[in-house]
Amino acid sequence: MKRPVTLTINGERQEVAVEPWWTLLDVLREELGLTGAKKGCDRGDCGACTVLLDGKPVTSCMVLAVQADGRQVVTVEGLAAPGHLHPVQRAFVDYGAVQCGFCTPGMIMAAVALLNETPHPTEAEVRAALTGNLCRCTGYAKIVQAVMAAAQHGGAA
Amino acid sequence: MTTTSTTYFGKPIKRNEDPRLLTGQALFTDDVDLPGMLHVAFVRSDYAHAWVRGVDVSEARRMPGVVAVFTAYDLGDYWRPGPLLVPPPPIQRLVFNIRTQVPLVKDKARHVGEPIAVVVAESRYLAEDAAERVYVDYEPLPAVVKLEDALAPGAPLIHDDLGTNLNAHVIQEKGNYASAVERADVVIKRRYVYDRGTAVAMENRGVVAHWDAKAEQMTIWDTTQAPIPIRNGLAAMLGLSEHQVRVIAPFIGGGFGPKIMMFYPEEVLIPWLARKLNRPVKWIEDRRENFFATTQERSQIHEAEIALTRDGRILGVKDVFLHDAGAYAPYGLTVPINSQCTLLGQYDIANYYTEFKSVFTNKPIVTPYRGAGRQHGVFVMERLLDAASKELGIDRVEIRRRNLIRPDMFPYPNVIVFQDFAPLTYDSGNYEPALDRVVELIGYKQFVEEEQPRLRAQGKHVGIGIVTYVEGTGIGPYEGARVTVETSGRVSVATGIGTQGQGHFTSFAQIVAEQLGVPVERIRLVTGDTAEFYWGAGTFASRGAVVAGSAVYSAAVQVRKKALQKASEVLEVPEEEIELVDGWARVKGAPHKAISLGELARRANPLRGAVRSGTEPGLEATDYFGPERGATASGVHGIIVEVDIETMQVQIKRYVVVHDCGKVINPMILEGQIQGGVAQGIGNAFYEQLHWDENGQLLNASLMDFLIPTADVVPRVEMDHVETPSPLNPMGVKGAGEAGCIPVGPLFAQAVEDALAEYGIEINEIPLSPNRLFELVQEAKARRAAGLPAGR
Numbered sequence: 039m040k041r042p043v044t045l046t047i048n049g050e051r052q053e054v055a056v057e058p059w060w061t062l063l064d065v066l067r068e069e070l071g072l073t074g075a076k077k078g079c080d081r082g083d084c085g086a087c088t089v090l091l092d093g094k095p096v097t098s099c100m101v102l103a104v105q106a107d108g109r110q111v112v113t114v115e116g117l118a119a120p121g122h123l124h125p126v127q128r129a130f131v132d133y134g135a136v137q138c139g140f141c142t143p144g145m146i147m148a149a150v151a152l153l154n155e156t157p158h159p160t161e162a163e164v165r166a167a168l169t170g171n172l173c174r175c176t177g178y179a180k181i182v183q184a185v186m187a188a189a190q191h192g193g194a195a
Numbered sequence: 196m197t198t199t200s201t202t203y204f205g206k207p208i209k210r211n212e213d214p215r216l217l218t219g220q221a222l223f224t225d226d227v228d229l230p231g232m233l234h235v236a237f238v239r240s241d242y243a244h245a246w247v248r249g250v251d252v253s254e255a256r257r258m259p260g261v262v263a264v265f266t267a268y269d270l271g272d273y274w275r276p277g278p279l280l281v282p283p284p285p286i287q288r289l290v291f292n293i294r295t296q297v298p299l300v301k302d303k304a305r306h307v308g309e310p311i312a313v314v315v316a317e318s319r320y321l322a323e324d325a326a327e328r329v330y331v332d333y334e335p336l337p338a339v340v341k342l343e344d345a346l347a348p349g350a351p352l353i354h355d356d357l358g359t360n361l362n363a364h365v366i367q368e369k370g371n372y373a374s375a376v377e378r379a380d381v382v383i384k385r386r387y388v389y390d391r392g393t394a395v396a397m398e399n400r401g402v403v404a405h406w407d408a409k410a411e412q413m414t415i416w417d418t419t420q421a422p423i424p425i426r427n428g429l430a431a432m433l434g435l436s437e438h439q440v441r442v443i444a445p446f447i448g449g450g451f452g453p454k455i456m457m458f459y460p461e462e463v464l465i466p467w468l469a470r471k472l473n474r475p476v477k478w479i480e481d482r483r484e485n486f487f488a489t490t491q492e493r494s495q496i497h498e499a500e501i502a503l504t505r506d507g508r509i510l511g512v513k514d515v516f517l518h519d520a521g522a523y524a525p526y527g528l529t530v531p532i533n534s535q536c537t538l539l540g541q542y543d544i545a546n547y548y549t550e551f552k553s554v555f556t557n558k559p560i561v562t563p564y565r566g567a568g569r570q571h572g573v574f575v576m577e578r579l580l581d582a583a584s585k586e587l588g589i590d591r592v593e594i595r596r597r598n599l600i601r602p603d604m605f606p607y608p609n610v611i612v613f614q615d616f617a618p619l620t621y622d623s624g625n626y627e628p629a630l631d632r633v634v635e636l637i638g639y640k641q642f643v644e645e646e647q648p649r650l651r652a653q654g655k656h657v658g659i660g661i662v663t664y665v666e667g668t669g670i671g672p673y674e675g676a677r678v679t680v681e682t683s684g685r686v687s688v689a690t691g692i693g694t695q696g697q698g699h700f701t702s703f704a705q706i707v708a709e710q711l712g713v714p715v716e717r718i719r720l721v722t723g724d725t726a727e728f729y730w731g732a733g734t735f736a737s738r739g740a741v742v743a744g745s746a747v748y749s750a751a752v753q754v755r756k757k758a759l760q761k762a763s764e765v766l767e768v769p770e771e772e773i774e775l776v777d778g779w780a781r782v783k784g785a786p787h788k789a790i791s792l793g794e795l796a797r798r799a800n801p802l803r804g805a806v807r808s809g810t811e812p813g814l815e816a817t818d819y820f821g822p823e824r825g826a827t828a829s830g831v832h833g834i835i836v837e838v839d840i841e842t843m844q845v846q847i848k849r850y851v852v853v854h855d856c857g858k859v860i861n862p863m864i865l866e867g868q869i870q871g872g873v874a875q876g877i878g879n880a881f882y883e884q885l886h887w888d889e890n891g892q893l894l895n896a897s898l899m900d901f902l903i904p905t906a907d908v909v910p911r912v913e914m915d916h917v918e919t920p921s922p923l924n925p926m927g928v929k930g931a932g933e934a935g936c937i938p939v940g941p942l943f944a945q946a947v948e949d950a951l952a953e954y955g956i957e958i959n960e961i962p963l964s965p966n967r968l969f970e971l972v973q974e975a976k977a978r979r980a981a982g983l984p985a986g987r
Binding site: 168 | 207209210212213214216217218219220221223225226228320394395396397398399446447448449450451479481482695696697698863864866867870871872873874875897898899903904905906907909910911912935
């Protein structure tokens with residue numbers, strides 16, 4: 039049976055009625071129309087569905103919506119005002135870090151989470167922070183470069 | 196970088212499509228949400244090989260939220276085997292047995308995961324629950340799992356009516372190998388194994404179909420690399436006009452080949468269900484399904500030999516191999532033909548005998564996956580040369596250099612028939628500078644003479660590798676494009692191919708920008724929507740930039756002509772005195788005398804008055820390009836590795852690529868293609884192997900068990916380019932999509948073998964793994980202990 043949960047998503051409080059087995063990812067994508075987070079495996083292996091839950095990166099396919107009740111969720115749609123880019127998103131454009139773009143939202147969220155915690159990471163720290171986010175197109179080099187550049191320009195949100 | 200720079204062409208221009216992708220606004224197939232949409236789950240075979248004696252769907256049909264359950268027998272006339280996509284090339288004495296996949300299993304399942312029934316329900320959760328209540332009565336059969344077993348006497352027959360598991364038998368020859376052996380000082384023979392992996396695009400496949408009964412119009416969103424052939428095929432199957440079917444390949448989360456396969460069972464069934472049930476229907480493959488239901492590639496076993504003179508000149512090569520087609524072979528012989536045709540690589544070899552047998556096995560279907568058979572050929576050739584280098588005592592770079600095709604030998608005929616049905620002829624190339632450049636960049640001499648001995652003395656296991664390759668790219672038949680200047684001054688461009696991350700939105704815009712003098716960000720590209728462009732084949736074989744790019748170029752050149760002609764009339768100066776800059780046609784040296792392209796477009800489409808007979812309206816042109824044959828790109832990769840002898844982990848210290856894909860449209864996009872290709876190659880060489888048990892069950896069907904490279908194991912690739920234009924298209928470009936991944940296997944093998952030289956191992960297989968390296972070293976130690984010679 040559905041029960042109501044209150045989520046603060048990208049700064050906005052929302053009440054949603056959810057089945058207890060619905061994942062946060064499914065609620066974001068299917069109930070709230072926030073399709074930025076992607077479903078690449080639904081098993082927490084690929085990282086494409088990464089969002090921030092109370093500021094920490096989580097794979098939203100491994101969080102039940104009811105577990106997120108009363109908590110803060112930030113998705114890739116909420117990083118910057120419409121028509122604007124977050125410094126990490128901007129760096130991804132500048133460094134050519136996007137190819138197909140499917141892993142990109144999760145990759146961006148993982149990078150933002152890293153820079154929030156560690157504003158000036160080493161390259162090894164960036165690489166380690168992104169190991170949970172699989173990318174099949176880019177070979178990671180330009181992504182790492184973009185995150186390093188965003189850090190240099192004060193990329194933490 | 197030796198790129199010829201112009202205003203837009205050849206520049207590292209930032210991608211037009213990125214902001215949408217970076218903010219979650221880009222539409223992928225799974226993002227399509229339609230009112231009243233139903234969801235689908237498939238019942239898939241648990242067995243690799245089994246008679247299906249019955250399927251009981253009665254309980255599933257009664258489950259809550261279930262709208263319908265269908266089996267093969269419910270499909271009526273719609274059930275039929277898929278088409279043969281690529282007929283075999285015109286090769287004499289060729290044997291080819293056609294067997295293609297079916298929408299749902301009727302009598303016999305031939306690989307694990309083959310669909311048997313389809314459940315349609317109000318949600319995916321409900322559909323999956325109901326799928327578990329479909330009961331299939333199987334009569335399991337022994338499975339053909341190992342490639343070598345397929346043709347053995349008494350092997351289980353996968354297609355009983357065929358009487359054999361032989362899919363194809365092909366022999367091709369250049370010169371006369373026997374004569375080469377007669378003259379040879381040395382003949383070296385080896386057995387090479389290249390095993391199966393899978394593409395693992397981050398986006399699984401998916402199809403959404405919407406039948407509008409009142410308009411009699413079918414709209415399909417499909418994660419395909421080939422929307423136009425999908426439209427044509429589905430229209431025929433559904434009994435609709437092609438104009439009643441619109442196929443949209445929206446943003447695609449990686450293709451790599453398996454998404455060019457058609458027609459997948461799900462692709463055939465979802466539109467049929469939408470029409471039958473008169474509601475939108477969605478199916479998105481889950482990751483587990485992706486490991487069974489999406490096509491795979493790579494298994495081949497080669498028995499190869501090379502005949503050489505004492506000073507390392509190659510007189511001839513012979514290669515006989517088995518190719519794994521999987522349970523069906525809808526894609527013809529593209530993969531093994533690529534293996535045959537890529538093997539000779541950059542070397543001038545007069546005599547070549549190549550023979551393969553393609554066999555059916557009880558495994559998922561094999562169709563091209565990035566590289567598409569080319570890496571097998573490169574693996575065989577480069578490993579043979581490494582063996583020859585050791586046997587003859589000639590340095591590995593030197594033996595390669597001695598055999599390179601010289602620049603004055605192009606166009607270079609390799610005689611045998613390529614996948615585009617034309618005799619294989621390399622269009623252009625300049626191989627030695629790239630080899631020199633890699634040797635220089637990686638510091639080969641210094642590493643071998645100083646660094647390696649020093650590190651070895653410290654007990655470190657470091658090795659170096661250098662290999663070369665060619666890549667046949669940019670094959671026909673053709674693509675088309677339409678370029679339109681709108682009255683706003685914006686330009687729209689449409690082409691029929693799909694795009695899966697290659698940056699076509701930007702690179703094609705650059706081609707147009709160069710002709711029309713319009714900034715890239717004012718050029719809107721549409722790819723992959725059949726409503727926008729009617730004709731075409733698809734994105735495969737590293738052909739997007741070459742074939743569709745050339746069509747975009749030709750159309751843009753025609754629009755430029757029209758704009759100049761019209762501007763000449765308006766500005767009353769000869770065409771030669773007009774330049775197109777920043778969206779304006781202006782008089783050279785008198786920039787105040789100008790008219791905007793938008794205004795010219797408006798005047799080219801008047802609402803009143805008469806136009807001259809024969810005048811086409813608007814500033815628009817459509818054109819097509821079909822190359823006479825593929826363009827041959829080339830490159831050299833170099834690597835330095837260190838092997839941890841305790842864990843057998845291989846760390847990549849340096850990775851260098853010098854690549855030649857002719858004229859470069861956008862170096863930033865090109866570097867991304869190469870870096871990404873290398874990452875896939877590394878995965879293929881050391882991480883990714885599908886493991887099957889003796890029953891044909893896949894043992895590692897998840898991203899936790901089938902490892903693809905992560906951010907901490909892929910190094911930054913150091914790159915440089917040689918630019919040898921292709922004479923086969925107006926821009927002089929060659930394809931680059933597969934170059935990064937093709938030579939990584941033999942490169943990795945050569946370097947690891949070098950790092951472990953003290954054990955005298957020889958690596959004749961890919962993929963490797965830490966475990967496999969450990970076994971090879973143990974075997975070598977045992978051989979040594981038994982007083983046997985090192986080596987194989």
